[in-house]
Amino acid sequence: MSLQVLIFSLLACVSILGALGVVIARNPVHSAIGLVLSFLNVAAIYLIARAEFLAVVQVIVYAGAVIVLVVFVTMLVHPDDLPEFHGRRPLRIVTGLVLGVALLLEVAAAVLTRSLSGAPGPWTDEAVAAVGGNTQALGQTLYSDYMLAIQLTALLLLAATIGAIVLARPEAVSERVAAARRTLTISLAHPRGLDQPERPPALPRPSDGQVKPAGSGRPIVLARSANEFTEQPAWGEWRTP
Amino acid sequence: MDWQRLLVSYFVGFVLLNVLLGLMAYMTWFERRVLARMQHRVGPNRTGPFGLLQPIADGIKLLAKEDIVPANADRLVFLVAPLLSFALAPLGAAVIPFGESLHLFGLEIPLLVADINVAVLYVLALGSIGVYGIILGGYASGNRYSLLGALRSTAQVISYELVLGLSLVGVFILAGSFSLQDILREQQRVLVIGPLTLPNWYILSQPLAFALFLIAAVAETNRAPFDLPEAETELVAGYFTEYSGFRFSFYFLAEYINMIVVSLLAGTLFVGGIDGPFADGVWWLALKALFFLFFYVWLRATLPRFRYDQLMGLAWKVLLPLALLNIGLTGLVRLWGIGAL
Numbered sequence: 001m002s003l004q005v006l007i008f009s010l011l012a013c014v015s016i017l018g019a020l021g022v023v024i025a026r027n028p029v030h031s032a033i034g035l036v037l038s039f040l041n042v043a044a045i046y047l048i049a050r051a052e053f054l055a056v057v058q059v060i061v062y063a064g065a066v067i068v069l070v071v072f073v074t075m076l077v078h079p080d081d082l083p084e085f086h087g088r089r090p091l092r093i094v095t096g097l098v099l100g101v102a103l104l105l106e107v108a109a110a111v112l113t114r115s116l117s118g119a120p121g122p123w124t125d126e127a128v129a130a131v132g133g134n135t136q137a138l139g140q141t142l143y144s145d146y147m148l149a150i151q152l153t154a155l156l157l158l159a160a161t162i163g164a165i166v167l168a169r170p171e172a173v174s175e176r177v178a179a180a181r182r183t184l185t186i187s188l189a190h191p192r193g194l195d196q197p198e199r200p201p202a203l204p205r206p207s208d209g210q211v212k213p214a215g216s217g218r219p220i221v222l223a224r225s226a227n228e229f230t231e232q233p234a235w236g237e238w239r240t241p
Numbered sequence: 242m243d244w245q246r247l248l249v250s251y252f253v254g255f256v257l258l259n260v261l262l263g264l265m266a267y268m269t270w271f272e273r274r275v276l277a278r279m280q281h282r283v284g285p286n287r288t289g290p291f292g293l294l295q296p297i298a299d300g301i302k303l304l305a306k307e308d309i310v311p312a313n314a315d316r317l318v319f320l321v322a323p324l325l326s327f328a329l330a331p332l333g334a335a336v337i338p339f340g341e342s343l344h345l346f347g348l349e350i351p352l353l354v355a356d357i358n359v360a361v362l363y364v365l366a367l368g369s370i371g372v373y374g375i376i377l378g379g380y381a382s383g384n385r386y387s388l389l390g391a392l393r394s395t396a397q398v399i400s401y402e403l404v405l406g407l408s409l410v411g412v413f414i415l416a417g418s419f420s421l422q423d424i425l426r427e428q429q430r431v432l433v434i435g436p437l438t439l440p441n442w443y444i445l446s447q448p449l450a451f452a453l454f455l456i457a458a459v460a461e462t463n464r465a466p467f468d469l470p471e472a473e474t475e476l477v478a479g480y481f482t483e484y485s486g487f488r489f490s491f492y493f494l495a496e497y498i499n500m501i502v503v504s505l506l507a508g509t510l511f512v513g514g515i516d517g518p519f520a521d522g523v524w525w526l527a528l529k530a531l532f533f534l535f536f537y538v539w540l541r542a543t544l545p546r547f548r549y550d551q552l553m554g555l556a557w558k559v560l561l562p563l564a565l566l567n568i569g570l571t572g573l574v575r576l577w578g579i580g581a582l
Contacts (some may be wrong), residue, residue, distance in 0.1 A: 027315070051358050053362070136417075
């Protein structure tokens with residue numbers, strides 16, 4: 001057994017263990033960690049296959065961006081609030097099992113019927129070396145033979161971006177105008193700028209407090225408890241009587 | 242498999258790791274001294290001559306402190322998260338070329354640990370994995386300040402990583418490669434414009450990309466004025482609020498090592514790395530990295546911290562469009578052959 005096979009087996013085992021951890025872990029953040037572990041090991045397997053670009057992109061896109069977003073959301077939800085992690089619903093378990101076995105069979109069928117050593121393509125070792133490496137070869141193939149697919153993917157992503165913006169758009173027209181103004185404003189100053197309503201409403205006076213005029217017209221507000229101020233913004237205009 | 246070369250690589254990596262750790266310790270001393278000068282203070286000057294033993298004293302202090310785990314922490318994740326941050330930090334230095342190969346005892350010793358053909362992407366990937374140290378540490382502390390610090394940090398690092406990556410695309414287009422060796426080789430050529438003979442450093446052909454890279458790199462390493470995750474006035478200490486002793490020092494070490502690695506990377510990508518007048522060599526790279534490290538301290542002493550929405554607005558509304566503009570312009574120049582000077 002060569003060293004490469006040994007390393008591959010190790011990576012594959014850890015990857016499968018990580019994937020198992022995703023399913024078994026009771027805490028969603030632990031599941032996400034398992035998924036990252038699995039993805040990293042898959043990236044390492046790509047490295048063994050000399051697909052350096054694919055490996056790095058796998059880490060940047062899947063481990064670095066997609067899972068971070070998942071962790072982001074799950075971190076803010078307490079695990080007890082997720083019924084899926086506690087109630088063992090039999091229908092779900094059966095459905096998951098059936099789908100999992102179906103997928104496994106599909107993959108097995110694909111592996112068994114199609115031999116992995118197919119007909120060699122145009123990219124021989126010499127051809128790859130001639131363009132300067134497999135990353136360059138990948139780029140040339142993608143942007144010539146698969147130009148249509150690349151552009152369709154770009155279009156799909158653009159549509160998704162526009163869709164997200166439309167979904168997040170406020171309903172009321174006045175709020176939309178305010179949001180549009182905010183988009184074009186780069187606020188580097190006091191927040192009471194373009195993105196605020198014209199005149200902030202006068203804040204209520206503290207119910208039981210006293211207002212004493214201090215030195216240069218700024219009032220000193222004495223209140224019985226600090227809670228009176230918690231609902232109020234940190235800035236705003238105090239109107240002296 | 243070539244065992245000899247593998248062993249030599251490990252040896253170079255070991256030396257590099259130790260040099261980085263030593264540099265990191267003295268980076269804290271450098272920062273405190275320079276910051277003190279800028280603020281009309283003296284800085285650490287009691288421990289050894291010029292306070293030079295201060296980092297060692299700090300290290301002993303941190304190692305001797307109690308390692309506290311909060312009662313409602315996610316124990317295993319809490320213990321592992323700082324190790325993750327610390328272990329990933331020095332890996333970026335593995336792809337930085339420190340010079341031509343040395344010949345010692347009949348062996349060829351390359352002055353870089355690994356020459357991989359996607360070196361720059363590898364460094365970016367390390368950055369995106371490094372986020373987990375922060376986000377998991379903040380989550381596992383079981384503390385709202387930590388969680389908020391971790392969320393902020395993650396959002397910030399993801400946004401600025403995009404800018405960082407896109408700002409480098411111009412360099413990739415000009416060099417035609419992701420490999421730092423190739424990028425360096427391109428920069429060692431000479432650029433002749435009329436009577437002027439200039440080095441072909443990418444700071445000259447990609448000034449916009451350089452500025453974007455510098456801003457994004459400061460944000461990526463969570464340093465002032467982008468140190469929102471640890472904004473002590475509002476979040477106590479951000480994601481490492483609950484950490485103490487040597488686990489805290491792991492986060493601290495990781496931050497400084499990241500600074501050093503980013504400075505080395507900036508020096509290699511934009512100002513020619515080991516290329517310089519008189520004689521090429523590692524000293525030029527060290528000098529350039531030192532300038533960038535000084536720049537970090539300078540920024541910290543000069544600029545106040547950004548407000549959070551300003552920080553995200555800056556990344557998405559200003560830096561990202563500028564980076565895309567830079568890619569478009571560079572692509573057009575390359576396409577029309579003006580870049581083939």
